[in-house]
Amino acid sequence: MHNPQLNANGELTHLLSIEGLPRELIHQILDTASSFLEVSDRDVKKVPLLRGKSVFNVFFENSTRTRTTFEIAAKRLSADVINLDVTRSSTAKGETLLDTVDNLIAMHADMFVVRHAASGAPHLITEHLRRLGRNDVHVVNAGDGRHAHPTQGLLDMYTIRHYKKDFSNLVVAVVGDILHSRVARSDINALTTLGAAEVRAVGPQTLLPTAIERMGVRVCHDLREGIRDCDVVIMLRLQNERMNGALLPSAREYFHCYGLTPAMLSLAKADAIVMHPGPMNRGVEIDSDVADGPQAVILPQVTFGIAVRMAVMGILAGN
């Protein structure tokens, strides 16, 4: 099957999902990000890679934080950035997703950074661009439903590579609401592609997708078992709406069974790092003592995130 994010030469033309990206390509993105990292430390925090290009942040679902990091990344590449909060404007008037896209193409967009509540929405846009013959317009998936959040996955890999260097001996635990998490899917795809020794999916059955083991993970329902001797712990955010529904009895019970406390973390390797895509629910999935502790690398993740997004946009603009 045709991979919609690669062109005939195997080059990245859209970033939709980590699934299907070759290992070398992921490393190429991480290497590029590494070279961009120092740009943020300069007095003039800009490189002219995207000068004259228009990047449209099209967020059908609210997210100030992710949108801001994309905006910063695009601006550091000297692009013109246009932020569209589509949740409140066109779709409320009955315009379809592709209507909106057509309008933005008419405004000469060079790149779309798209977030949408429906899994697969960015694929629909790239398929539309293909039909229109617009292979000069690139799409970056900034999170689609429960499916993928590839730039988050890449920045997580950047973080792990930064602290652990090599993936081949790593045991990584992904803990929490994997069912609803696009971050979890992107992390799992990235880790299995990069050859992590073991990836564990940790959570109660109600928060794990039915066939998650087919993604190459080991399923653990017990946090102790899931965290024991691991090198990296990736905690997932538990959305408020999951806490008082049919999936979990309460936040309190969840924290008791799956919250990352210092005692739990002590079961992991002594040099294990703790990651979280943010925003955190302190006292729900993670104890403040862990979140603010020496093993947490949650803030470096944010810094790396900008460099990784610069790398993705820079590579796409060149292909």
Added chain:
Amino acid sequence: MNRQNLHIRNARLIDPRNGLDEQLDLFVADARIASIGQPPAGFSADRSIDASGLIACPGLVDLSTRLGAIEPELAAAVAGGVTSLACPPDTKPPLDEPGLVERLVRRSETLGLARVYPIGALTHGLAGQRLAEMNALARAGCIGFSQANEPIDTQLLLRAMQYAATFSYALRLRPQDQFLAREGVAHDGEVASRLGLTGVPVSAETVAIATALHLASETGVRLHLSRLSSAAGVALVREAKRSRMPVSCDVSIHHLHLSEMDIGYFDSNARFDPPLRAQSDRDALRAAVREGVAAICSDHTPVDADGKQLPFAEAVPGAIGLEILLPLTLLWAEQVQLPLAEALARITCDPAEILGIDAGSLSVGSRADICVFDPCEAWRLTPETLRSQGKNSPYLGYEMIGRVRMTLVGGRIIFEA
């Protein structure tokens, strides 16, 4: 024109009901099949058709066709060799009033294309609150009753079965537990897990089948289960049939060939209700149809481009089926190595028997509803080749083998290619 005497020469006649598979001449007079082999006494043909190299079989009978606009869909039916079709009640408005049913029947008779057999709504507006006037609907032309894809609570279902059994009406159910299927858009399996789509578990189907079978055996109603999707689902029906329950079922032609893998990268043309399931389910469905546990339906559902050019979960489910029912059945038959005369039963006499209509055979004296096709002709499915208003199909661009060359309804040639 209406009362033409036709002589179809040199065709390979396949009539599954009568176990016929032989090159013989077929004679049509007075809108009926007058004789096979030798002409009836005093027969003179108004038209003689050379069907060398072609197969003539009973016109196909489809258990589930959504009509949308009536004329283009009935034109699609006859182009696909379908001469009789059952129309589920989820039309707009639903078929819950005798007047609506009579209008549909009259309109289709005026068009003179395929014969339309309406399935009446089981409840008013399909709302699952009050029973529809089944007796009045039956008198208006309904040949069975169904809740289409709408939910119904088990108490009302029991009452509906009791009432239908009182009058010996057939009841059709699309078995799906509304709670287990809530918000689901794809099979709860590998692909949905990977793509982050909300799953419909197999238990949504098996729980509903078990409930329906249990209530049906209490009431004695004749039950038909529509569009099964899972291995466990057909296994339940197989078991019920073994215990001699009056139950039948069908599988859509799409589910015989496709699986969850065909969703690929969120292809909304592969969004179906019930969803495409695992490959092991598909294999079990193919075997069940081969055994005769289930018939095949087209599950023809035209959807316009606006309904499909949406993110997968928001897209309208369904695909067109009438014009590919025959080639895809031929393909399945070849793959499961079933002789044509048996395979064609699944789209002719088997569904006719389920519907209880006079169709699906070439018996002398029966209505001359006939499909003449070239089993070897290859053609490519494109939007332009489709007569249906719906161009929604996961097979667009695929090559089909087997093409209808002529369709007769009541002895009239209503399609010729």
